[in-house]
Amino acid sequence: MGGTERVRVRFTKISIVAIALSAAAPRGAAGEPASSTATASPTPTPTPTSTPTPTSTPTPTSTPTPLPACPECPGTDGGAKPSETPAWHHAYEWTAGLGYYERFNVGVAFRPSPASSLGLFGGTNFGARDSSTWTVGAAWSHAFRQPAGGLEMGLDAKAMYWAQSNPDYDWKMMTLVFGAYLAREVRRDVTLVLDAGASLNFSLDATRKQNVNFAYPTRWNGSFCLQVRYRFDEW
Amino acid sequence: MVKRAFPAAAAALLLGACDQFTEVQGAPVAPLPRPIVLMHRGAGQFNPDYRENTLPALLYGAGLYDGTEMDLQLSQDGTIWLGHDNEVHDCTGPSDAPTDGAVVDCFQNLHDTQIENYAYCDASARAPCEPLSGLPSCHQHYVRLEDVFQRFSTDPTLLQKMLALDVKDQLCAPIPTGIPESRTMADALDALVRAYRMDFRLFVESDQTTFMQEFHSNVTPTYLFVEGYGGVDPIISDAAQQDATGISYRYTNAPFDPSLPEGLRNRGLRVIVWPVPMFGGTPLIAKVEDIPPVWAMKPDIILTDMPDFYAYVPFPKPL
Numbered sequence: 042m043g044g045t046e047r048v049r050v051r052f053t054k055i056s057i058v059a060i061a062l063s064a065a066a067p068r069g070a071a072g073e074p075a076s077s078t079a080t081a082s083p084t085p086t087p088t089p090t091s092t093p094t095p096t097s098t099p100t101p102t103s104t105p106t107p108l109p110a111c112p113e114c115p116g117t118d119g120g121a122k123p124s125e126t127p128a129w130h131h132a133y134e135w136t137a138g139l140g141y142y143e144r145f146n147v148g149v150a151f152r153p154s155p156a157s158s159l160g161l162f163g164g165t166n167f168g169a170r171d172s173s174t175w176t177v178g179a180a181w182s183h184a185f186r187q188p189a190g191g192l193e194m195g196l197d198a199k200a201m202y203w204a205q206s207n208p209d210y211d212w213k214m215m216t217l218v219f220g221a222y223l224a225r226e227v228r229r230d231v232t233l234v235l236d237a238g239a240s241l242n243f244s245l246d247a248t249r250k251q252n253v254n255f256a257y258p259t260r261w262n263g264s265f266c267l268q269v270r271y272r273f274d275e276w
Numbered sequence: 277m278v279k280r281a282f283p284a285a286a287a288a289l290l291l292g293a294c295d296q297f298t299e300v301q302g303a304p305v306a307p308l309p310r311p312i313v314l315m316h317r318g319a320g321q322f323n324p325d326y327r328e329n330t331l332p333a334l335l336y337g338a339g340l341y342d343g344t345e346m347d348l349q350l351s352q353d354g355t356i357w358l359g360h361d362n363e364v365h366d367c368t369g370p371s372d373a374p375t376d377g378a379v380v381d382c383f384q385n386l387h388d389t390q391i392e393n394y395a396y397c398d399a400s401a402r403a404p405c406e407p408l409s410g411l412p413s414c415h416q417h418y419v420r421l422e423d424v425f426q427r428f429s430t431d432p433t434l435l436q437k438m439l440a441l442d443v444k445d446q447l448c449a450p451i452p453t454g455i456p457e458s459r460t461m462a463d464a465l466d467a468l469v470r471a472y473r474m475d476f477r478l479f480v481e482s483d484q485t486t487f488m489q490e491f492h493s494n495v496t497p498t499y500l501f502v503e504g505y506g507g508v509d510p511i512i513s514d515a516a517q518q519d520a521t522g523i524s525y526r527y528t529n530a531p532f533d534p535s536l537p538e539g540l541r542n543r544g545l546r547v548i549v550w551p552v553p554m555f556g557g558t559p560l561i562a563k564v565e566d567i568p569p570v571w572a573m574k575p576d577i578i579l580t581d582m583p584d585f586y587a588y589v590p591f592p593k594p595l
Contacts (some may be wrong), residue, residue, distance in 0.1 A: 166563070205296075212297075242296070247509050252539035255300040257513030262294050 052247040072160045122218055123184070125250040129155070129275035140266030142201055142216045142240060144176055150270065156184040176203035182222055197236050199201040210252045240264035300516040302544020309572035311540070313341040313575045314440050316551045317360065320581035327396050329358040330416035334424060343438035345415060345579050348421060349383035349460050350446050351391055356468070357383055359396070362448050364418065367397035382448030384457060391418050393497055412438040439474070440548070440579065442503065443482040453488045461508035462490035469496055479548065479577060481524045488518045501548050515545055522546030522576065527555060532569040537576065564588045
């Protein structure tokens with residue numbers, strides 16, 4: 042609780058500095074999108090002196106209004122500098138990673154905001170015939186906290202269809218993962234993400250190829266995935 | 277705090293991630309000298325001489341083979357009755373009456389005193405209701421499981437007979453989960469098994485998780501089989517997870533392959549197949565050609581509707 046209050050205080054100070062910078066610089070020059078700057082820092086209006094002011098009406102002051110909090114913007118938190126505020130609101134990313142159910146996977150993700158992401162991916166274990174596994178899936182994530190140090194935490198969910206062939210069975214499976222992730226921006230456009238969660242697994246179809254070994258999907262299991270995201274387009 | 281908690285949780289999940297598939301691993305069980313044969317639904321589903329799930333039918337079926345099978349329902353009073361359908365049908369009147377076989381209500385909505393007034397029949401057993409001279413075929417009233425246990429635990433000719441009990445889902449409640457009824461059914465069955473000392477003379481078949489959990493909780497001294505109507509593998513999965521004695525499945529849902537029952541026994545699961553043979557077509561014809569390959573599979577228990585099942589079993593015939 043105390044940490045949150047401290048963050049708010051710092052943010053207010055930073056906002057005041059940002060307003061001062063944006064007033065001095067052309068629109069968009071402080072790393073903020075032009076539309077965002079225009080909305081967030083209205084020009085102070087002096088009180089008209091010729092108009093009698095009713096006693097009950099508060100007099101507008103010329104104090105700059107602080108920028109509204111932007112919880113979706115990484116870098117506006119915990120001592121971050123205004124220049125770290127992303128210069129984008131939407132982006133596309135390539136993703137690549139290794140996961141327990143995702144296997145070696147690549148995909149693409151759309152970020153409708155800096156805090157959320159919707160992605161599609163496909164994965165494989167590079168095996169063939171009786172040792173092959175491939176996965177296709179969709180992922181959603183949303184940041185809920187951005188502590189200091191360039192870290193980001195959030196919730197994520199995935200739905201995967203995967204098929205596996207082994208000497209005993211051919212499986213067609215569905216896996217739903219509900220979990221959390223920890224992300225760290227290693228470069229301006231590259232992010233490393235580790236997610237972990239609980240997976241719910243069920244078989245859509247199974248072909249047993251022998252009558253010696255019998256198995257069934259582990260209904261509830263752990264799941265994890267390490268992923269790199271590269272932001273290749275933003276606006 | 278959070279910075280420590282998240283990696284810790286992630287590490288726990290990493291370490292806690294089990295295999296994506298769980299192997300069925302039970303202690304092997306020995307094959308029986310020959311399959312146990314039980315008459316399906318008392319005296320067979322399509323037997324014109326006996327109403328299924330009635331006491332005369334059970335006595336007839338048990339006299340032919342190693343025992344007999346019956347279906348179980350639960351009344352509003354918590355009493356287990358024999359019946360295939362959830363509904364009680366009224367077959368008290370003449371079989372040609374327009375109301376013959378009309379649904380009265382579900383077992384779970386009726387009191388015992390109401391159920392005992394009706395003659396047994398259900399959707400599949402209405403047709404053979406013509407009374408035959410000298411045979412107690414028609415207008416046999418619904419029977420309690422307690423009456424069956426009382427007879428099979430006291431009649432010296434029946435003391436060696438086995439009984440299979442098909443526990444039916446009770447699905448007539450406004451929100452038909454069947455969960456509380458399953459629990460009540462398991463408790464009522466446990467009480468009857470202990471009261472009439474039917475220990476290990478019963479093969480209880482169920483597909484209800486709640487029933488099986490309560491059954492285990494009660495440590496009911498009988499054999500539990502997981503029943504299923506689709507493919508074999510989901511039944512195997514459930515049986516392994518429920519620590520059941522074995523699986524009970526429609527034999528046409530898996531290829532005739534002797535290595536299947538053998539493989540399951542090697543993993544600690546026994547096998548019931550039913551009904552052998554299947555009936556189909558119009559008029560109903562039994563696929564008796566299925567009997568030899570099913571027999572060759574050596575399942576542990578076979579349920580049949582045919583009174584001359586052994587006539588189709590290849591040499592050597594059972595004694």
